[in-house]
Amino acid sequence: MRIFGGKTTRPAPAESHIAKAEAERIRAALLLESDLFRGLQPEEMDQIAGRLPMATCRPGQLIYEPGATGEALFVLKAGRVRLYRITPDGRKLVLMTIGPGTVFGDMSVLGQSMVGSFAEAVESSVLCVMSRVDIESVILEHPRVALRMIQLLSRRLEDAERRLEQLAFAPVPARLARLLLELEHEGVIQGYSHQDLAEMVGASRETVSRALVEFKTAGWVEIDRRRILLRDRGAIEMTAEAGG
Numbered sequence: 001m002r003i004f005g006g007k008t009t010r011p012a013p014a015e016s017h018i019a020k021a022e023a024e025r026i027r028a029a030l031l032l033e034s035d036l037f038r039g040l041q042p043e044e045m046d047q048i049a050g051r052l053p054m055a056t057c058r059p060g061q062l063i064y065e066p067g068a069t070g071e072a073l074f075v076l077k078a079g080r081v082r083l084y085r086i087t088p089d090g091r092k093l094v095l096m097t098i099g100p101g102t103v104f105g106d107m108s109v110l111g112q113s114m115v116g117s118f119a120e121a122v123e124s125s126v127l128c129v130m131s132r133v134d135i136e137s138v139i140l141e142h143p144r145v146a147l148r149m150i151q152l153l154s155r156r157l158e159d160a161e162r163r164l165e166q167l168a169f170a171p172v173p174a175r176l177a178r179l180l181l182e183l184e185h186e187g188v189i190q191g192y193s194h195q196d197l198a199e200m201v202g203a204s205r206e207t208v209s210r211a212l213v214e215f216k217t218a219g220w221v222e223i224d225r226r227r228i229l230l231r232d233r234g235a236i237e238m239t240a241e242a243g244g
Helices: 017-033 042-049 132-141 143-169 174-182 194-201 206-217 233-242
Strands: 007-009 052-058 061-062 072-078 081-086 092-098 105-106 117-121 125-130 188-190 220-224 227-230
Touching: 052 194, 061 072, 061 105, 092 194, 125 132, 132 143, 132 220, 174 194, 174 206, 188 220
Parallel strands: none
Antiparallel strands: 007 052, 052 125, 061 117, 072 105, 072 125, 081 092, 081 117, 188 227, 220 227
């Protein structure tokens, strides 16, 4: 198992006990931020963290590519990752953009599949990498992790089904309004280009740009370079709900 184009690190055999302990402490602290491992005791986290490699990825770097990576489960610790597919006509269809604490990857034992999908770092990212052997070992030793995996993957399936329904039936302004509400943090959507937003709602950049201009003209948003400020959240919410 390897990360496509990524840099994966494990403690070297010659690494000092102090350095190894510090590396495991950092891994354990990072893992605690994930929903997957929430509720485990510190000593349990130390056991898991000690055997998992970490990977760092630069912006635009592929983490997963169909047929190239093999079975692996990733726990995103820092940064953002875009999951997408390529349509028959060559367009990129973004399934979702995920943030820290999210679990993704291809692992048949969990029913988790990324067949035909790509994972790409949107910004500098840090991940924990789990092989099938790692997963099976953790599940056997920590049943609570198995329960959390089921819950998280079920929620991911619900999100994917909802997004597909939106792509099929909702008009672009409604899909865009919903996306802005999903992405906003304290009223601000930061770091996304018009092309990024277009790929995430399954529309052309031109169509999304027109919708954003309409939102701006109506006084609902302010638009700056890769920054959107929500000025009338109520109007955005009504537009999102109007799409069904």
